[in-house]
Amino acid sequence: MRNRYRGFTTVNMSTPRVRQLFVLLILGTAVIFILTGLFAMVQAERSAHSSDLGKITAHFSTETLLYWMGGEIPYLSSMKAIADKEPRFSRMFFELMTSVDPQDPRSFLGSELPGFALFDTEIVVAGEGVDYTSVPIESPPPPDLEQKLKESEKKKEDHEEKKEEKDDSAPGKDRVFIYHTHFTESYLPELKNSDQPNRAYDNEKNITKVGTRLGKSLEKLGIGSRVSTEGYDAEWNRLYQASRKRAVAAMKEYEDLSYLIDVHRDSQRRNKTTKKIDGENYARIAFVVGTAHKNWEKNEQFALKLHKKLDELYPGLSKGVFRKSRAMGNGEYNQSLSPQSVLVEIGGVDNTFQETYRTADALARAIAEIHFQATPVDAQPKGGEDGQGD
Incomplete structure (x- = not known):
């Protein structure tokens, strides 16, 4: 109730109506605090995945x-x-x-032209000289070449099913599983009568040799590994489902596996995929993280560790860490199987095996240093730093 006294307006705070308003105000404030608290809890849980x-x-x-x-x-x-x-x-x-x-x-x-979204890959951290023109490009072979590859595979008279390879004399438990979803990806300098980038594919001289080199380098550094070089009887757009089954089977058979490395070859040209270090050419490496599963940030943290370690040991070798969603490709890349899973692109269509082997040795050293959390690993591959060997 309001009263005027000597030019001032006074309010009687003891009336029932005012008391009711105060009660409602207090209750409303309490409800707001409760709702704010609940919202904050929900947001805190969601922030573990993304902001x-x-x-x-x-x-x-x-x-x-x-x-x-x-x-x-x-x-x-x-x-x-x-x-x-x-x-x-x-x-x-x-x-x-x-x-x-x-x-x-x-x-x-980007959202209007078919295929243009491939160039919308997010750069989490860029390596030396890397911009959007340097992001890894995943391109399938032309349909006719894919059919020829299948026919060639069937005609092999001395074909024997390949299994996971391992040097049984190597120390340590099997910690790393190396596989190749696009197992026919190859390098033009290693192929005869081929100079077209979209035909850098082969059933024998391909990316599996690079994965095998990585496995051997890890073994020499004391980390047990399994390398799958066997192909898949599946269409190109079903290869990730096929390689996932292979990875799951390996994890069931070898319970100590914690690192899953899917080795690929980039489709970029030589000027984007080559780095000279101490007078030797290396095939540059890129780490790809898929965001189409809820724990992708753990994979990204692992990729960032690898990039940082490589940048310490071999400055400029890593092109960086790149994030891809479902709209930019597979989007998951089997990385939901392990928080220490990553897709690596080693070199491009114009690199050589010798250059990719050097990079495989460098990656093995980075993985070893992270794994052991120790001083820099001094062990060198028996094949030498020149990349010679198989």
Whole structure:
């Protein structure tokens, strides 16, 4: 009840109506706190997988994000590249609503052109000189070549079923399973009468040799490994299902397996896939993480460890870590089977076995150092650093 006294309005706080309002206000505040607490709990559980803030900021270009962050970190806004591109509010709002960056043509066309989404691979961390033109590209062979490969495989007179290979004299339990989903991927310099990138495939001279080299290098460093070099009787678009069965069977047979390495060959050309280190050419390596399962962030952390270790040991060898969703390919890549599972692209269509073997040795050393969490491994492959050997 309100009363006026000498020009002031007074309120009687003891009336039943005011008391009811206070009770409702207190109860409403309590309900808001309870709902906020429940929402925070749900968000805390979801944050173990991904950040909603990250989904929002994904709509903005790098320059826009850095400009915003510059409000709290002045150094960022003082960077010439950002200062010269001071974004307007209209541009920020446009990017948020449409996911289109006016200065990036890819953002206009990515969802409209068939196959263009392949170039929307997310770069988690980029290696030396890597940008969106350097991301790993996964391309199938032409249909006629795939049929020829199948016919060639059937005509082999001395064909024997290949099993998981292992040097039984090597120490340690079997920790690493190495397999090859696209087992016919090869390298043009190793093939005769072929100079077309989309025909760098072969039933014998292929990526399985690189995986075998990786397994032998791991064994020499004290880490037991199994290498599957057997092919799959499946269509190209069913190969990941086939290789998953192979990986599951191996994990059941060898209970100590904790690392799953799927070895591939990139479709990029030589200038994007080669690095000279200490006078020797190496095939650059890329780590691909699929996000089409709930625990993908654990795989990404493993890939980041490998990238960081390789960058310490062989600067510039790793192209980085790349994230792919279901829309950009398989999206899962059998990585839900183990938190220490990763797809690696070793070299491109123009690299040689010698170059890829050097990289396989380097990757083995990185895995060993991470596995043992010890001082740098000094053991060298018996075949030498020159990549000679099988």
